[in-house]
Amino acid sequence: MLVSLPVSLEEAFDAFERCPDAQLLAGGTDFMVEVNFALRRPPAVVCLRKVEELKGWRLEGSELVLGAGLTYTELMAPRLSDLVPGLVQASRTVGSPQIRNAGTLGGNLGTASPAGDSLPVLAALDAKIVVASKQGRRSLELDDLIVGPKRTTLGPGEVIVEVRVPAALGSQEFLKVGTRNAMVIAVANVALVVDWEGHSVRCALGSVGPVVIRARDAEELISSRIDWAGRTLPGDRDLAEFTALVRSAARPIDDHRSTADYRRHAVGVCAERALERVFANHNGETLERTSWAS
Amino acid sequence: MGELIDYQLCVNGREHDVVDSWLGESLLYVLRERLGLPGSKNACEQGECGSCSVLMDGKLVCSCMVLAASAVGADIVTVEGLSAGENDLSDVQAAFLAEGGVQCGFCTPGFVVSVHDLLEHNPDPTELEIREAVSGNLCRCTGYGRILAAVQAAQETRRR
Numbered sequence: 001m002l003v004s005l006p007v008s009l010e011e012a013f014d015a016f017e018r019c020p021d022a023q024l025l026a027g028g029t030d031f032m033v034e035v036n037f038a039l040r041r042p043p044a045v046v047c048l049r050k051v052e053e054l055k056g057w058r059l060e061g062s063e064l065v066l067g068a069g070l071t072y073t074e075l076m077a078p079r080l081s082d083l084v085p086g087l088v089q090a091s092r093t094v095g096s097p098q099i100r101n102a103g104t105l106g107g108n109l110g111t112a113s114p115a116g117d118s119l120p121v122l123a124a125l126d127a128k129i130v131v132a133s134k135q136g137r138r139s140l141e142l143d144d145l146i147v148g149p150k151r152t153t154l155g156p157g158e159v160i161v162e163v164r165v166p167a168a169l170g171s172q173e174f175l176k177v178g179t180r181n182a183m184v185i186a187v188a189n190v191a192l193v194v195d196w197e198g199h200s201v202r203c204a205l206g207s208v209g210p211v212v213i214r215a216r217d218a219e220e221l222i223s224s225r226i227d228w229a230g231r232t233l234p235g236d237r238d239l240a241e242f243t244a245l246v247r248s249a250a251r252p253i254d255d256h257r258s259t260a261d262y263r264r265h266a267v268g269v270c271a272e273r274a275l276e277r278v279f280a281n282h283n284g285e286t287l288e289r290t291s292w293a294s
Numbered sequence: 295m296g297e298l299i300d301y302q303l304c305v306n307g308r309e310h311d312v313v314d315s316w317l318g319e320s321l322l323y324v325l326r327e328r329l330g331l332p333g334s335k336n337a338c339e340q341g342e343c344g345s346c347s348v349l350m351d352g353k354l355v356c357s358c359m360v361l362a363a364s365a366v367g368a369d370i371v372t373v374e375g376l377s378a379g380e381n382d383l384s385d386v387q388a389a390f391l392a393e394g395g396v397q398c399g400f401c402t403p404g405f406v407v408s409v410h411d412l413l414e415h416n417p418d419p420t421e422l423e424i425r426e427a428v429s430g431n432l433c434r435c436t437g438y439g440r441i442l443a444a445v446q447a448a449q450e451t452r453r454r
Contacts, residue, residue: 002299002317003363025361029341032359035318036339042318047364073353096430097408099341101353102360182429183342 002044009053009159012046013134016157019044024159026107027071029099053161054106059083064167068106068160073097075105075118084165086121086172086191093117093176096183106160112146113185115207119146120191121174123204123212125165133158142212149210170195171282173274177266187258188266190246192274194282199228201275205267208250215271218245222275233279242275243268301366305329306375312362321360322346325372333373333403344431347404348372354411356430373403376410386410386448395444397435405431409445417452419445 001019006012016022022044025031034040048054054069057080064083066075072091081088094100094117108116109129119142122129128139131154145152145160154160171194178184189206200223203215222242225234233239252263298314303324310329320339325331325348335345339358346357349371357372377384383391386409396402405428412419412427419427424445433441 002297003301003361005364005366025364028359028361028364032320032361033340035361036320036358040318045317045361045364047361049364050367095341096344097411097427098344098347098354098356098430099359102341102355182426 003047004045005047005050007050007052009051009132009161012048012051012159013157015046017134019046020156022046024048024110026069026110027102027104028107029095029103030107030111030113048106048159051159054104054159059167060164062167064165066105066163066165068104068109068162070105072100072103072105076100083167084121084125084172086124086174086193087118087165089172089174090117090121090176090189090191093174093181093184093186093189099183105163109145109160109163110152110154112148112150112152112211114149114210114212115186115189116212117174117176117186117189117206119212120189120204120206121172122163122165123214124172124191124193124202125169126202128164129160130162130164131158132161137161139164146211169193170197171278173277175270175274177270185257188252188263188270190267190270190274192271192278194275194278196228196231196282199223199226201226203246203271203274205246205250205271208252208263208267210251213249213251215246215249218242218249218271221245231279231282233275239272239275243272246271299363301363303329303362303365303370304368305331305370306372315362317361317363319362320358321348321350321362321365321370322357324362325357331372331374335400335403337400341430342432343401343404344408344428345401345404347407347431349407349411354408371407373407376406384410385451386413386444389448389451390441390444393440393444393447395436395440397433401431401433401435405433405441409448412445413449413452418449421446 004015023042025045025047054067057066072094075091108118130139173192176189177187186207191204193202205213225238247264247268250264252260254260300313337343337345341356341359348357351368
């Protein structure tokens with residue numbers, strides 16, 4: 001079968017065995033662009049849309065297990081807004097309703113675009129990605145899976161099965177810069193998580209390097225300057241230092257979507273704004289939002 | 295081209311045979327070139343413009359982003375399947391005509407499918423919800439004002 005539609009992982013693995021050079025198809029929103037523009041000519045395709053094990057999500061203790069086949073629309077479910085708000089925010093910024101109905105979490109990982117909108121959130125949450133093949137399963141950190149622009153360590157016949165993140169960890173924000181609120185590939189995107197119990201801030205930057213970057217120095221600095229008992233941010237000078245460290249963590253390039261300078265500037269603004277929003281929301285204040293979507 | 299494949303697609307409630315198809319053909323291509331359903335329009339071929347919008351198992355998608363052979367077993371509805379017959383208009387299509395939401399007309403089928411999907415799931419959308427629902431459909435003629443008016447008119451008709 002040149003195009004197979006397995007309904008289980010076992011069937012998917014069998015399809016690969018029969019057709020080892022088959023390519024994996026999830027939501028198709030990246031795959032089909034390449035096919036339509038004759039940049040990809042798959043000799044055979046294994047379609048994942050019916051694979052049962054990739055659907056849905058569940059709680060396992062304090063861990064949230066997200067099926068790789070979840071579409072962005074499914075990720076925007078109200079219940080998930082409590083469990084993984086950053087990912088819900090990120091999902092809402094992806095493409096359009098049409099794209100969000102098709103594109104999947106596993107597809108975002110497998111495509112491994114530096115601009116993938118779910119990726120900074122997963123990095124900030126220290127997500128574990130579970131991949132499987134006929135030979136068995138393994139669990140990977142994001143930076144062990146995605147090692148370069150559109151480059152992953154997935155082996156032949158290996159399928160991304162699920163993503164594991166801590167459920168309802170602290171406060172989360174996702175911000176994205178683009179030319180409009182819809183149908184935009186990120187010029188820069190930032191995910192920020194404030195862990196109130198662990199007294200730490202985690203900040204991941206997308207579209208400003210070959211892979212998602214954790215701004216570790218910035219995280220460490222701001223985590224040490226926050227008044228955790230009073231739940232207040234430090235003064236402007238400390239915030240400026242945080243922003244500067246975020247900017248220096250970025251490794252942006254000039255391309256058709258933006259300039260490196262602008263991207264570096266933008267991640268700083270986004271990270272600082274995300275931090276301020278988290279603290280304002282947490283303390284019941286309402287910050288004026290400049291737009292309804294971001 | 296590699297080997298050719300045969301399969302069946304269920305479009306607008308009817309099974310259609312697709313014969314000697316290259317495996318990489320998009321659903322949009324198959325609808326237009328093989329099944330004689332040219333209502334879905336081909337423009338960007340990268341999911342940007344929404345002109346090829348269809349419903350697949352009740353979900354709004356760009357048919358250019360669907361591998362046709364992967365849609366086997368899915369229930370596909372195109373703009374041709376939204377009205378009662380070839381000479382009939384759906385309420386949304388009628389509203390687009392009445393409100394002047396059509397200029398060159400190229401984007402219209404995609405908008406009509408998106409608006410059907412919106413009103414199906416959210417019969418009483420706010421203006422922002424309408425704007426978000428059609429954010430994946432591009433129109434270069436109207437400036438969207440007339441389209442927005444058409445959606446609100448269809449909404450009003452259904453409310454009555």
